[in-house]
Amino acid sequence: MKTEKEVLFGLYNDEVDLMKAIKVAKDDHLEIMDVYTPFPVHGLDDVMGLSESRLHIAGFIFGALGTLTALGVMSWVFTRDWPIIFGGKPYFSLPAFIPITFELTVLFASIGMVVTFYTICGLGPGVVNPILDTRITDDKFCLAFETDGLNTSEVDNLKRFFNTTAAAEVHTKSISN
Amino acid sequence: MHHTVISPIREPLVEGAKTYHQITEDICSPAERAPNLLWIVGFVLSLITLGFGLACIFITIWWGIGTWNLNRTIGWGYDITNFVWWIGIGHAGTLISAILLLFRQKWRTGVNRAAEAMTIFAVMCAGLFPIIHMGRVWLAMFILPYPNTRGPLWVNFNSPLLWDVFAISTYFTVSLLFWYTGLVPDLATLRDRATGLRKKIYSFVAFGWTGSAKHWQRWESLSLVLAGLATPLVLSVHTIVSFDFATSVIPGWHTTIFPPYFVAGAIFSGFAMVLTLMIVTRKLFNLQEYITLAHVESMNKIILLTGSIVGVAYLTELFIAWYSGYVYEQFAFYNRALGPYWWAYFGMMACNVLSPQFFWSKKLRRSVVFTFWLSIFINIGMWFERFVIIVISLHRDYLPSSWSYYSPTWVEIGIYIGTFGLFFTLFLIFARVAPVIAIAEIKHILKTAGDQYTGPNATVHHHDDHGQSESVEANH
Numbered sequence: 001m002k003t004e005k006e007v008l009f010g011l012y013n014d015e016v017d018l019m020k021a022i023k024v025a026k027d028d029h030l031e032i033m034d035v036y037t038p039f040p041v042h043g044l045d046d047v048m049g050l051s052e053s054r055l056h057i058a059g060f061i062f063g064a065l066g067t068l069t070a071l072g073v074m075s076w077v078f079t080r081d082w083p084i085i086f087g088g089k090p091y092f093s094l095p096a097f098i099p100i101t102f103e104l105t106v107l108f109a110s111i112g113m114v115v116t117f118y119t120i121c122g123l124g125p126g127v128v129n130p131i132l133d134t135r136i137t138d139d140k141f142c143l144a145f146e147t148d149g150l151n152t153s154e155v156d157n158l159k160r161f162f163n164t165t166a167a168a169e170v171h172t173k174s175i176s177n
Numbered sequence: 178m179h180h181t182v183i184s185p186i187r188e189p190l191v192e193g194a195k196t197y198h199q200i201t202e203d204i205c206s207p208a209e210r211a212p213n214l215l216w217i218v219g220f221v222l223s224l225i226t227l228g229f230g231l232a233c234i235f236i237t238i239w240w241g242i243g244t245w246n247l248n249r250t251i252g253w254g255y256d257i258t259n260f261v262w263w264i265g266i267g268h269a270g271t272l273i274s275a276i277l278l279l280f281r282q283k284w285r286t287g288v289n290r291a292a293e294a295m296t297i298f299a300v301m302c303a304g305l306f307p308i309i310h311m312g313r314v315w316l317a318m319f320i321l322p323y324p325n326t327r328g329p330l331w332v333n334f335n336s337p338l339l340w341d342v343f344a345i346s347t348y349f350t351v352s353l354l355f356w357y358t359g360l361v362p363d364l365a366t367l368r369d370r371a372t373g374l375r376k377k378i379y380s381f382v383a384f385g386w387t388g389s390a391k392h393w394q395r396w397e398s399l400s401l402v403l404a405g406l407a408t409p410l411v412l413s414v415h416t417i418v419s420f421d422f423a424t425s426v427i428p429g430w431h432t433t434i435f436p437p438y439f440v441a442g443a444i445f446s447g448f449a450m451v452l453t454l455m456i457v458t459r460k461l462f463n464l465q466e467y468i469t470l471a472h473v474e475s476m477n478k479i480i481l482l483t484g485s486i487v488g489v490a491y492l493t494e495l496f497i498a499w500y501s502g503y504v505y506e507q508f509a510f511y512n513r514a515l516g517p518y519w520w521a522y523f524g525m526m527a528c529n530v531l532s533p534q535f536f537w538s539k540k541l542r543r544s545v546v547f548t549f550w551l552s553i554f555i556n557i558g559m560w561f562e563r564f565v566i567i568v569i570s571l572h573r574d575y576l577p578s579s580w581s582y583y584s585p586t587w588v589e590i591g592i593y594i595g596t597f598g599l600f601f602t603l604f605l606i607f608a609r610v611a612p613v614i615a616i617a618e619i620k621h622i623l624k625t626a627g628d629q630y631t632g633p634n635a636t637v638h639h640h641d642d643h644g645q646s647e648s649v650e651a652n653h
Contacts, residue, residue, distance in 0.1 A: 038197065038366070039617040040393040048390055053398040059406075073322070074334045082328065086335050099340040099417055103347040106406045110351045114358060117399045118384065121392045123361070127385030134369035136388050137362070139197035 004174045007033060008158055009132050009144035010167030015041045018141040021165035022047045025143070030161065036132065036142040055113060062112025063105045070104035071097060130175035140168075147172070190284055190622060193466040197620050204612045204619070205367055207462040212609060215461060223601035230595010233588045234309060242312045244588045250581035251571045255589040256310040258563040262446070263303035263596065264345065264418055265439075265559060268411055269447025270296025271352055274359070275407035278400070283625070284475050286618040287468045290363075291458060291608075292451045293356040298603040299450070300349045302596040307341070309592065337420035344417040351410055355403045358396070361386050363612045415443040422566065428509035429570030432497070438490035445483035445529070446559035448476050449552040454604065456549045458613055467614050470543050477542040480555065484533030487562075491530060509570060517582060518569045521561050528558020 012018040015037065025032055026049070035048060045052075074097045078084070083091045118124050136142050145158050162170045195203070212220070237244050247254050270292040277285035308317055320342050322332045332339050365386035368379035386392070419439035422430040452473065459468040498510040514522050532554050535541050542548070568583050585593075607613070 035390040036388040037390065037393065038201075038388060039362075039620040040397050041390075042621075044390050045394045050391060050394055053395045055395050055398045056402050059402045063406075077322070077331045078334065082331055084333075086333065089335065093335060096335040099337075099413070099420070100334060100343045102409075102413060103340075103343040106410050107347040107350060110354055110403060110406055113399055113402060114354045117358070117395055121389075121395060123384040123386060123392070125384060126381045128380055129385040129387050131369065131387065137366040137369045137386075138201045142388075 004176055006147045006172060006174050007132065007144050008147045008155065008170070008172050009142050010162040010165070011133060011135070011169040011171070012141040012143065012166070013139070013168045015044075015141055017166050018143060019044065019047050021143055021161075021167065024165050025161065028161065030145065030158065033144045033146040036136045036144070038137055038139060038141070041141075055117060058116045059109045059113040062116075063109030065112070066105040066108025067101055069108065070101040074100065132173055132175070133171070143167070188469070188471040190287060190469065190471065191467060191619060192469055195466070195623065197623070200619055200623065201366060201370075201616060203464070204363075204467070204614045204616050205370060207608065208367060208610055208612065209370070213461075216605060216609065219601065220605045223598050223605060226594055226598030227602050228598070230592055230598050233591030233595060234305075236588050237309055237592065238314055242310070244586060246583055246586050246589065248581055248583070250574050250579045251568060251583040253567050253571065254583050255585045255593060256306045258560065258567050259593050259596065260303050260306035260310075261418055261563045261567075262560050263299050263306075265415065265443035265446045265563075266450045266556070267296045267299035267303060267348075267352075267447065268415060268440075268443035269451045270294070270299075271348075271355070271407050271411040272444055272447065273451070274355065275404040275411065278404040279408060282475075283622050284472055286615055286622055287472050288451060288455055288476075288614075289618070290356075290359065290611075290615045291455060291613045292447075293352060293359070294604065294607045294611075294613075295451060295454060296352050296447075297349065297356060298600050298607075299447075300345065300352065301603070302600050304345060304349070305596060305599075306592075337417065337424050340417045341421060344414045348410060348414045351403070351407055355400075355407060358399060358403070359615060359618075360611060362388065362396070363616045366616055367612065412440055415439045427570050428503075428505040429513065429566065432494060434490055434493055434497070438487065438494075441483045441486040441490065442529075442559060442562060445480060445487055445533075446556055448480050448483070449555035449559070452476055452480075452548055452552040453556070456545055456552075458608060462608070462613065464614060467619060470545070473545060473548055474539075474542045477536045477548060480552075481533050481536040481542075484529060484536075484555070488530035491526065505575070508573070512573055513565060513569050516569065516573065518565070518572070521565050521569065525558050525561035525565050528554045529562060532558065 010021070012021065018035070018037070018041070022032065022035065022044075026047070032048065035044065037044065044050075075092060078093075079091045085091070086093075089096070122129070132142055132144060133140060143162075147155050147158070150158075159170060191200075245254065245256070247256075270289075273285050273292045274289040277289075308314055311317055311320075320332060320339065322334075361384050364379055364383040365388070368376060368383045371379050416436040416439065419435035423432060423435040425431055455468050456473070459465050495510055495514075498506045501507070532551055535547070535551065572583060573580050
């Protein structure tokens with residue numbers, strides 16, 4: 001089922017203005033829907049109070065899985081399934097297993113993290129997400145509020161907020177949820 | 178107050194007083210206008226070379242490896258030489274994007290995108306050779322460990338050749354993921370500027386990127402961890418390639434110096450190829466303000482360092498051969514310098530050891546024309562290095578009755594030329610459809626490393642006695 005929501009957003013010309021505006025919004029206890037920027041702005045997550053990404057934990061788990069897979073399969077093949085003597089070496093020759101173990105650790109961690117990243121962000125081949133303004137990927141810094149369920153005075157308050165925080169443009173747009 | 182870091186020593190990394198919008202315009206424009214004549218000529222030439230290479234590959238597969246001049250003594254020739262050469266070239270991209278990211282080297286942003294693309298294409302060229310060299314390519318899947326009806330008979334996990342399979346396929350996959358994830362926000366920029374069919378295509382490949390703050394935070398976290406993973410990975414790849422030789426019992430091959438020496442050589446040749454390509458690209462697409470002389474100089478310094486490491490390695494090999502007192506090793510190195518392939522050895526020494534020493538001169542480090550020609554010399558030299566190691570070490574067997582000489586057939590040369598066709602075809606397509614410079618990352622460093630940034634909130638510098646700076650709000 002497709003639902004629409006009303007969004008009121010302001011476009012800023014510079015990340016410094018945006019950061020100041022977010023601070024004001026936080027002080028005024030305004031509920032920010034999201035912030036969109038053309039590039040990763042240093043310190044933005046602190047100002048917005050975003051918690052640290054836990055993506056690296058996923059990376060560690062996938063990497064450990066790779067290590068265990070590689071060591072497990074090689075040990076099983078060379079000691080249980082089909083033991084072969086190569087140059088008089090023991091069946092379980094751990095040093096020779098290290099290179100492949102390392103490679104699979106890196107491979108599993110990388111693929112796992114990338115897939116996790118796209119999944120939790122809701123991104124992927126062919127995905128089309130609503131875009132508030134096409135200049136957000138160019139040079140505009142966008143601060144957006146959801147206005148569904150807000151009364152006129154609350155919306156006016158938000159518009160006033162944009163005026164006082166030097167937003168270059170203020171627009172409304174209804175986007176699919 | 179927002180503080181801008183201005184270094185009195187470091188040169189700006191972005192010249193020409195850019196605004197964010199101007200950066201978008203400059204970098205997107207090559208992908209948005211009709212290709213110029215030079216590009217078309219280059220593309221057609223690349224396609225012709227690629228076609229010739231494919232024909233030679235077809236001949237090899239149809240008639241077998243007998244179409245090459247390999248013999249019982251010299252079992253590795255052009256194929257493995259070219260493989261190691263291309264893999265080496267494929268090292269600079271990840272070095273620039275991963276290791277320099279961890280070292281917080283901001284100058285990497287100008288060149289990382291194209292260097293990573295180059296890495297991926299070079300690894301594709303490299304991967305071709307061992308596969309064709311198998312002879313019966315239709316059985317190539319035998320190198321993968323999967324449950325099969327042959328026993329199941331497994332691959333030899335103790336063999337460096339199998340480690341190579343894992344190292345190179347992992348390297349290719351991780352480089353591709355790293356590169357593409359970096360590309361997604363920039364593809365979104367192209368998407369938001371495009372119309373019609375181009376918009377549909379860019380929408381598909383931009384993965385629905387919105388630029389949300391949380392996404393950027395995760396994106397940065399992902400980039401950092403991938404860089405942390407890719408750093409030991411890139412060092413492991415050429416280390417494992419060197420194991421193909423170092424774990425054997427061939428004099429000239431079984432030396433413990435190989436891993437670091439191969440890695441240094443790989444970075445050396447990789448940077449040379451990056452320079453060759455970037456010097457042409459910056460001119461062709463008018464990107465001199467993003468890939469500046471400071472970038473060229475930084476890369477030349479790395480070339481000087483790694484070239485000198487390679488030089489020291491060559492001399493160490495000679496010394497150890499003498500010092501070991503092992504006659505076979507001594508003969509291998511005497512024969513390397515003064516045997517029938519002396520020309521390859523001296524070509525290698527001249528191109529790899531002597532030529533980078535010119536870069537002690539700042540003037541030459543900053544000369545684009547000189548750098549361009551030297552980068553080509555270095556790549557010739559690094560090709561000779563692999564030829565020297567492989568063919569010279571093999572052609573004098575333990576039994577003098579097996580001594581032999583090797584020169585390639587036109588088919589072998591044709592496949593090598595064909596890989597240039599593949600490489601340049603892919604690179605030219607990439608340069609036409611995607612931003613060759615990481616737009617978002619350049620914007621990210623603009624204020625801290627840009628030249629006279631003039632946008633809103635620009636910092637104006639007063640050169641007074643205290644060196645204080647003052648922020649001025651621009652008009653909205």
